[in-house]
Amino acid sequence: MSTTQLILLLVFILFLSGFRIVNEYVRSVVFRLGRFQSIKGPGLYWIIPLIEWQKTIDMRTRTxxxxxxxxxxxxxxxxKVDAVLWYRVTDAERAVIAVENYSLAVHQIALTSLRNIIGQHLLDEVLKERDAINQALRNIVDSSTEAWGVKIEMVEMKDVEIPEAMQRAMAREAEAVREKRARLIKAEAEQEAAAKLSDGARQIAENPIALELRRMQMIAEVGAEQNTTTIVLMPSDFVNLAGELAGMLRKKSVGS
Known part of the structure; x- marks a missing residue:
């Protein structure tokens, strides 16, 4: 093989070495002699051997x-609080050029932001308003990582651990609240019952015969039980009224 053929073969091999293939979710940041040149991929592309080199970035969501x-x-x-963060790279160029290690940087900013935002809220807010705190934490981290070409998609606090003494105090507080609610419900029921009794007493006072009818009903209820002897004291007005009604009925029958 001649020298010319050898050189051509080497050039051809060098040319073939410049071809690259990356997956659909990968982008390649290409540098030429140390300066940013372009974004390549996905699929098949070619870079100049020995002059250009690349750094690949995964564009999928990471946890x-x-x-x-x-x-x-x-x-x-x-x-003690732990959390989970989901993010993805939206600008491969900035993710490579603007920060040394974007994964580590996102992790560190999430750590500091989590501590800071917990310190800005009361314990009740941390326990009861997790959605609002998660959203605020996402906004804080996202505003910091935007310059790196990283988008924070979601942040979720997994668990909030509080001291045992505080847990017992909160349990006692919850029990006191339930007891208060039960007493209020009972008081409202007694108030409604008293109002009904007052209304019934007022109606009986306006119509005395209703009292006697109620008394007769009670006598019938007591007499319905077996082995029961009932002594009834009838008011004279009621007896006189009954006698007058009986006399009217006899006169009417005789006249007929």
Missing amino acids: VTVERQETITKDSVTV
Whole structure:
């Protein structure tokens, strides 16, 4: 093989070495002699051998676990909080050029932001308003990572651990609240019953015969039981009224 053929073969091999293939979810940041040149991919593309080189970036959503952090709430309660963060690279160029290691940077900013935002809220807010805190934390981290070409999609606090003494105090508080609610319901029921009794007493006072009818009903209810002897004291007015009605009925029968 001649020298010319050898050189042509080497040039051809060098040319073939410049071809690259990346997956659909990967982008290549190409540099030429140390300066940013272009974004390549996905699929097949070619870079100039020995002059250009690349750094690949995965554009898929990634998950970062923010390990448990011990921090103090606004009302001076020590809690331990852990969280999960989802993010993805939206600008491969900035993710390579603007920050040395964007994965580590996102993790560190999430750690510090989690501690800071817990310190700005009371314990009750941390326990009851997780959605609002998660959204605020996402906005804080996203505003910091935007310059790196990274988008924070979601942040979720997984668990909030509070001291056992505080747990017992909260349990006693919840029990007291339930007891208060039960007493209020009972008081409202007694108030309604008293109002009904007052209304019934007023109606009986306006119509005395209703009292006697109620008394007769009670006698019938008591007499319905077996082995029961009932002594009834009838008011004279009621007896006289009954006698007058009986006399009217006899006169009417005789006249007929």
